[in-house]
Amino acid sequence: xxxxxxxxxxxxxxxxxxxxxxxxxxxxxxxxxxxxxxxxxxxxxxxxxxxxxxxxxxxxxxxxxxxxxxxxxxxxxxxxxxxxxxxxxxxxxxxxxxxxxxxxxxxxxxxxxxxxxxxxxxxxxxxxxxxxxxxxxxxxxxxxxxxxxxxxxxxxxxxxxxxxxxxxxxxxxxxxxxxxxxxxxxxxxxxxxxxxxxxxxxxxxxxxxxxxxxxxxxxxxxxxxxxxxxx
Amino acid sequence: xxxxxxxxxxxxxxxxxxxxxxxxxxxxxxxxxxxxxxxxxxxxxxxxxxxxxxxxxxxxxxxxxxxxxxxxxxxxxxxxxxxxxxxxxxxxxxxxxxxxxxxxxxxxxxxxxxxxxxxxxxxxxxxxxxxxxxxxxxxxxxxxxxxxxxxxxxxxxxxxxxxxxxxxxxxxxxxxxxxxxxxxxxxxxxxxxxxxxxxxxxxxxxxxxxxxxxxxxxx
Numbered sequence: 001x002x003x004x005x006x007x008x009x010x011x012x013x014x015x016x017x018x019x020x021x022x023x024x025x026x027x028x029x030x031x032x033x034x035x036x037x038x039x040x041x042x043x044x045x046x047x048x049x050x051x052x053x054x055x056x057x058x059x060x061x062x063x064x065x066x067x068x069x070x071x072x073x074x075x076x077x078x079x080x081x082x083x084x085x086x087x088x089x090x091x092x093x094x095x096x097x098x099x100x101x102x103x104x105x106x107x108x109x110x111x112x113x114x115x116x117x118x119x120x121x122x123x124x125x126x127x128x129x130x131x132x133x134x135x136x137x138x139x140x141x142x143x144x145x146x147x148x149x150x151x152x153x154x155x156x157x158x159x160x161x162x163x164x165x166x167x168x169x170x171x172x173x174x175x176x177x178x179x180x181x182x183x184x185x186x187x188x189x190x191x192x193x194x195x196x197x198x199x200x201x202x203x204x205x206x207x208x209x210x211x212x213x214x215x216x217x218x219x220x221x222x223x224x225x226x227x228x229x230x231x
Numbered sequence: 232x233x234x235x236x237x238x239x240x241x242x243x244x245x246x247x248x249x250x251x252x253x254x255x256x257x258x259x260x261x262x263x264x265x266x267x268x269x270x271x272x273x274x275x276x277x278x279x280x281x282x283x284x285x286x287x288x289x290x291x292x293x294x295x296x297x298x299x300x301x302x303x304x305x306x307x308x309x310x311x312x313x314x315x316x317x318x319x320x321x322x323x324x325x326x327x328x329x330x331x332x333x334x335x336x337x338x339x340x341x342x343x344x345x346x347x348x349x350x351x352x353x354x355x356x357x358x359x360x361x362x363x364x365x366x367x368x369x370x371x372x373x374x375x376x377x378x379x380x381x382x383x384x385x386x387x388x389x390x391x392x393x394x395x396x397x398x399x400x401x402x403x404x405x406x407x408x409x410x411x412x413x414x415x416x417x418x419x420x421x422x423x424x425x426x427x428x429x430x431x432x433x434x435x436x437x438x439x440x441x442x443x444x445x446x447x448x449x450x
Contacts, residue, residue: 065328090308091293093304098297
């Protein structure tokens with residue numbers, strides 16, 4: 001598949017953009033990464049995602065695919081010669097999808113709240129984040145069955161959904177001076193995070209914590225002026 | 232070995248209706264357990280401890296939660312009949328996108344139409360119509376969102392039709408006036424047994440919403 005047949009529209013700091021990139025790396029698919037300029041939306045983005053106007057967008061030939069986890073499933077279904085991202089058993093697939101949706105709908109919102117909020121409100125978000133991590137630790141035990149990843153021996157759907165958040169999790173730990181992944185409380189997730197970040201499909205695209213911290217200052221400044229860029 | 236299929240649900244839930252339509256499309260026999268959401272059962276709290284919500288499908292003792300995840304599960308297990316998803320990856324991705332659109336852009340704003348008043352309600356009505364106008368454009372001239380056949384997106388959206396009378400009454404507007412193609416599509420879907428036997432009577436839904444508004448303190 002020629003490189004310019006597969007494009008990813010996105011931005012390097014974005015959790016959601018990491019997901020299709022990891023999936024394409026797992027499948028050894030070459031792609032062109034088209035970076036959006038911070039603070040504006042390109043014509044190509046507005047044309048290929050007119051409904052939500054958000055990144056990431058995968059453009060395969062002339063077909064745009066939107067929404068990060070939908071893109072990941074698409075990648076898994078198209079490039080069948082590479083390692084599978086979803087398990088083959090329908091029940092296992094349902095469990096992976098359930099937790100991926102939980103990460104996006106519940107846990108991500110709590111993480112974002114934790115980064116921004118102050119005082120009592122911040123404490124409430126911290127409790128939600130910590131409770132969520134306890135649930136995910138338990139889910140990891142059940143899904144991994146003693147192996148390195150939620151997907152077993154290899155990175156799977158839920159690893160991608162949750163692992164893509166590790167960059168910003170580290171930012172929150174450093175800037176917020178709080179320990180979220182903890183050897184005592186979430187030992188499974190601590191080891192998993194190391195394995196995930198070290199994986200060949202992830203290493204080259206996981207943003208460095210310091211760079212994300214610098215970027216988050218830009219984001220905060222923009223938030224004070226205009227509505228924050230959505231992912 | 233006979234499959235044991237149980238659905239924990241509540242009759243008025245559009246999310247539950249999605250699962251019931253899917254089960255009917257596939258001709259799957261199941262036990263239905265009606266849940267009282269004001270007094271959640273021990274069973275519900277055990278099978279969906281994270282969200283404590285319906286619907287939950289229990290297949291041979293194993294619970295599956297979240298309506299669209301359940302529908303995909305049903306499609307993948309009973310894959311020998313009445314496919315709910317397209318077979319090619321690109322149309323499948325599109326189907327997932329539009330079902331996700333219904334969840335993100337229709338449900339919350341529809342709820343605001345019957346739970347709010349004044350300016351907030353007017354804003355919700357505007358967003359509601361916009362969302363359905365986008366869906367109308369997506370439908371185009373096809374009989375269904377799935378093209379020639381009723382599919383995943385149709386199943387995700389049609390349950391909301393049983394709530395239209397309630398939205399229109401509380402919101403004081405006509406959905407047909409704004410989105411006639413959506414109404415035509417809905418009536419087409421209702422000709423299918425799986426939909427007609429699942430969707431509750433709109434007046435019964437309205438009565439239920441009247442009670443819910445009292446509980447929410449909207450009146």
